[in-house]
Amino acid sequence: MNAVExxxxxxxxxxxxxxxxxxxxxxxxxxxxEVRALLTPLFERALEKAAEIDRxxxxxxxxxPLAGVPVVVKDNLCMRGLKTTCGSRMLExxxxxxxxxxxxxxxxxxxxxxGKTNMDEFAMGSSTENSAFFPTANPWDRERVPGxxxxxxxxxxxxxxxxxALGSDTGGSIRQPAAFCGVYGLKPxxxxxxxxxxxxxxxxxxxxxxxxxxxxxxxxxxxxxxxxDPADATSSRRERPDYxxxxxxxxxxxxxxxxxxxxxxxxxxxxxxxxxxxVEAILRGAGAEFVPVSLPATIEAGLPCYYILxxxxxxxxxxxxxxxxxxxxxxxxxxxxxxxxxxxxxxxxEVKRRILTGTYVLSSGYYDAYYLVAQKARIRIxxxxxxxxxxxxxxxxxxTPTLPFKKGEHQDDPIQMYLxxxxxxxxxxxxxxxxxxxxGYSSSGLPVGVQFVxxxxxxxxxxxxxxxxxxxxxxxxxALGGD
Amino acid sequence: MPIGKDEILRIARLGRxxxxxxxxxxxxxxxxxxxEHFERLKRLDLEGIDPFALEEETTAFLRExxxxxxxxxxxxxxxxxxxxxxxxxxxxxxxxxxxxxSPDERR
Numbered sequence: 001m002n003a004v005e006x007x008x009x010x011x012x013x014x015x016x017x018x019x020x021x022x023x024x025x026x027x028x029x030x031x032x033x034e035v036r037a038l039l040t041p042l043f044e045r046a047l048e049k050a051a052e053i054d055r056x057x058x059x060x061x062x063x064x065p066l067a068g069v070p071v072v073v074k075d076n077l078c079m080r081g082l083k084t085t086c087g088s089r090m091l092e093x094x095x096x097x098x099x100x101x102x103x104x105x106x107x108x109x110x111x112x113x114x115g116k117t118n119m120d121e122f123a124m125g126s127s128t129e130n131s132a133f134f135p136t137a138n139p140w141d142r143e144r145v146p147g148x149x150x151x152x153x154x155x156x157x158x159x160x161x162x163x164x165a166l167g168s169d170t171g172g173s174i175r176q177p178a179a180f181c182g183v184y185g186l187k188p189x190x191x192x193x194x195x196x197x198x199x200x201x202x203x204x205x206x207x208x209x210x211x212x213x214x215x216x217x218x219x220x221x222x223x224x225x226x227x228x229d230p231a232d233a234t235s236s237r238r239e240r241p242d243y244x245x246x247x248x249x250x251x252x253x254x255x256x257x258x259x260x261x262x263x264x265x266x267x268x269x270x271x272x273x274x275x276x277x278x279v280e281a282i283l284r285g286a287g288a289e290f291v292p293v294s295l296p297a298t299i300e301a302g303l304p305c306y307y308i309l310x311x312x313x314x315x316x317x318x319x320x321x322x323x324x325x326x327x328x329x330x331x332x333x334x335x336x337x338x339x340x341x342x343x344x345x346x347x348x349x350e351v352k353r354r355i356l357t358g359t360y361v362l363s364s365g366y367y368d369a370y371y372l373v374a375q376k377a378r379i380r381i382x383x384x385x386x387x388x389x390x391x392x393x394x395x396x397x398x399x400t401p402t403l404p405f406k407k408g409e410h411q412d413d414p415i416q417m418y419l420x421x422x423x424x425x426x427x428x429x430x431x432x433x434x435x436x437x438x439x440g441y442s443s444s445g446l447p448v449g450v451q452f453v454x455x456x457x458x459x460x461x462x463x464x465x466x467x468x469x470x471x472x473x474x475x476x477x478x479a480l481g482g483d
Numbered sequence: 484m485p486i487g488k489d490e491i492l493r494i495a496r497l498g499r500x501x502x503x504x505x506x507x508x509x510x511x512x513x514x515x516x517x518x519e520h521f522e523r524l525k526r527l528d529l530e531g532i533d534p535f536a537l538e539e540e541t542t543a544f545l546r547e548x549x550x551x552x553x554x555x556x557x558x559x560x561x562x563x564x565x566x567x568x569x570x571x572x573x574x575x576x577x578x579x580x581x582x583x584x585s586p587d588e589r590r
Contacts, residue, residue, distance in 0.1 A: 081558070097558035230546050237544060297527055304521045315498055322499075324571050329564030335576050336499070344501025352500060353513050356491070359498035360514065373524050375534035380527060382538065414513055415520060456539075 002475075003069045003163040003217040007110075010053065010068035017053035017068030021046050021112050024070040028114065028161050031480050036136050037146075037155040039075050040083050040116040046070070049112045056110075064110030066224055070162040071106060074153050075116040076123055077166060077208070078197040079103055086199050087119040087131040087149075090327045090346030100197025101229045102166060102208050109224040114162055117152030121348045122318065123173055123201045125149050126420040127410065130350045135407060138180060139479030140446055144404040147177030147420075150211070154181040157211045158447075160482030164221050165211040170201050171306055172399075172424025174209045175436035179399035179449025182438040182476050184212045184466065186222065187424075189456045190431035191236035194229035202313035203234075205306075205428040213476045215467040218435075219243040222459060238457070246460035247467050252286040255465065258293035258392030263423075266299065268401045275439035275448040279396060279469055286468045293388035293395065295426070297380045302426035305381065307418060308361050308374035309429070314351075315358025321346060353414060382430040389455040394465060398423050399436040399451040427453050435462040437469060438476040447476070485515045 001009065001020075009015040025043050032038055056063040073079075076086045078096035085091045099107075107113065120130035128136045128151025136151045138144040139158045146155040150167025154177035157165045167174040169187035178185025186209045193208045200206065210221035222243045229235040259280075280290065323329035323342030330341035347355070361370035388395065400420055410417040427434040435452045442448055452462045491511050495502040502510060565572040 097555035230544055233544050235544050301524050301527050304524050307517060324573055326562040332574050334574050338574050339499040340501040343499055355498045355500055356494055356510055357514060357517060360494050363497060372534055376529040376532040377524055377527055379532050415516055
């Protein structure tokens with residue numbers, strides 16, 4: 001059952017929330033030893049929360065728009081008094097003293113959190129292999145990666161642990177794993193969803209967003225998640241629409257879809273090209289028109305721009321892990337020794353690479369040559385997108401250049417790993433919404449994803465277009481024999 | 484000019500990060516690889532762009548400056564790796580060796 005069906009069944013008192021939760025837990029127990037999507041299960045707590053929902057139903061109280069819906073959340077979202085590790089040794093036993101706003105929004109809406117999902121350490125990575133604890137497998141081929149950094153959340157939804165999951169997306173960390181695991185993943189416009197209680201990676205790029213296996217679930221989740229939040233200074237105050245209201249349109253007449261000319265010669269695996277052509281044909285069939293758009297600087301400079309700015313912000317944000325107030329702490333003779341040893345011990349190789357890169361590009365003598373140039377390139381990229389959206393309502397793009405790669409394939413070559421995000425990270429640089437959807441499966445049975453990108457606050461257009469595709473292709477399948 | 488081993492150690496110190504003998508080589512290779520990739524940025528025409536200009540409406544959420552009580556003090560202190568009463572305990576600070584301080588460390 002998807003989230004919308006669960007809410008209906010629970011509200012109509014046809015199925016108790018405790019039964020829904022019990023079944024989800026059973027499913028996790030059945031397959032998680034193979035997939036390893038969960039870092040911390042919260043089963044007992046989940047059953048208690050579900051019982052609260054059932055009591056509300058019994059007493060005719062409104063249990064909320066996500067009544068009884070099981071969800072899993074990425075382990076960089078704070079839950080009060082519960083382990084929030086960020087996939088790092090640094091925070092192995094850290095229990096935050098407050099809830100992330102999005103967790104509060106979910107629980108107030110009646111959702112039941114089943115557990116915290118695995119991720120690349122501090123959300124740095126594209127394969128979930130950088131988790132300090134264990135890698136997660138791609139549910140469609142366990143020799144392959146689920147993508148990352150929100151690989152645990154994507155794999156969990158693909159396996160039917162829960163109809164909804166939360167991830168975070170700084171350069172593609174929701175959309176790339178969504179594509180690799182064959183589910184929907186939405187990275188909202190910067191400022192739409194609160195980041196209060198999301199452990200910071202690169203604050204000018206980070207956004208929280210949902211995964212699902214149906215478009216209506218994605219819209220329902222966005223309704224709950226997109227509340228304005230005074231606790232996040234970047235949270236926009238603009239009024240939010242009802243995101244489910246844009247669904248159910250008969251056609252897409254009048255919709256203009258942009259195809260990026262520069263992507264035509266970019267090396268992309270043939271099965272992804274075929275999926276793009278298939279989605280194009282579906283959208284045309286629904287009445288959409290196609291127009292060419294041009295993003296020359298984006299494709300030329302997006303990747304280097306991102307890999308200067310994101311590490312620069314990360315090196316600054318991660319300065320807080322000093323061994324004094326929380327997290328691990330090394331034995332040390334003096335304060336400098338405490339900082340150096342704690343951080344040397346607590347951070348894994350990719351996090352160290354990024355801190356080093358970020359520190360370098362911000363250091364005196366290099367700031368102008370790298371950071372400032374990247375900042376200018378970012379503005380140039382944003383302008384290019386703005387120009388493109390004068391001609392198109394949304395862009396159809398690949399989510400990734402390749403299908404899910406094998407475990408270990410890119411571990412010794414960080415730049416190859418970074419290239420996995422070449423189509424997703426420009427969207428973060430420009431602060432735009434992006435939605436990755438499944439467009440079928442390769443001849444070897446691997447999911448193939450494509451991406452819609454919209455102008456700022458254009459989530460409704462993305463959802464409506466995704467629904468038009470879903471109507472033809474059906475909802476994404478559940479992996480490992482689930483339903 | 485590629486970055487040498489000493490430069491890696493200097494940057495690591497700026498970032499307050501201990502880097503072991505085994506880690507230096509791979510980090511050096513990686514950083515040089517990325518810097519090479521960064522050269523592409525220099526081919527872009529970025530004339531006349533103000534890197535700090537806000538190009539769109541700001542959406543800042545300004546709150547009233549009001550004092551609110553927060554009951555999480557004990558929870559915060561419980562997370563301290565080294566606690567003494569209501570304090571975070573740290574190693575000796577004042578007698579630290581006064582080493583030469585680089586401009587970045589002074590900032």
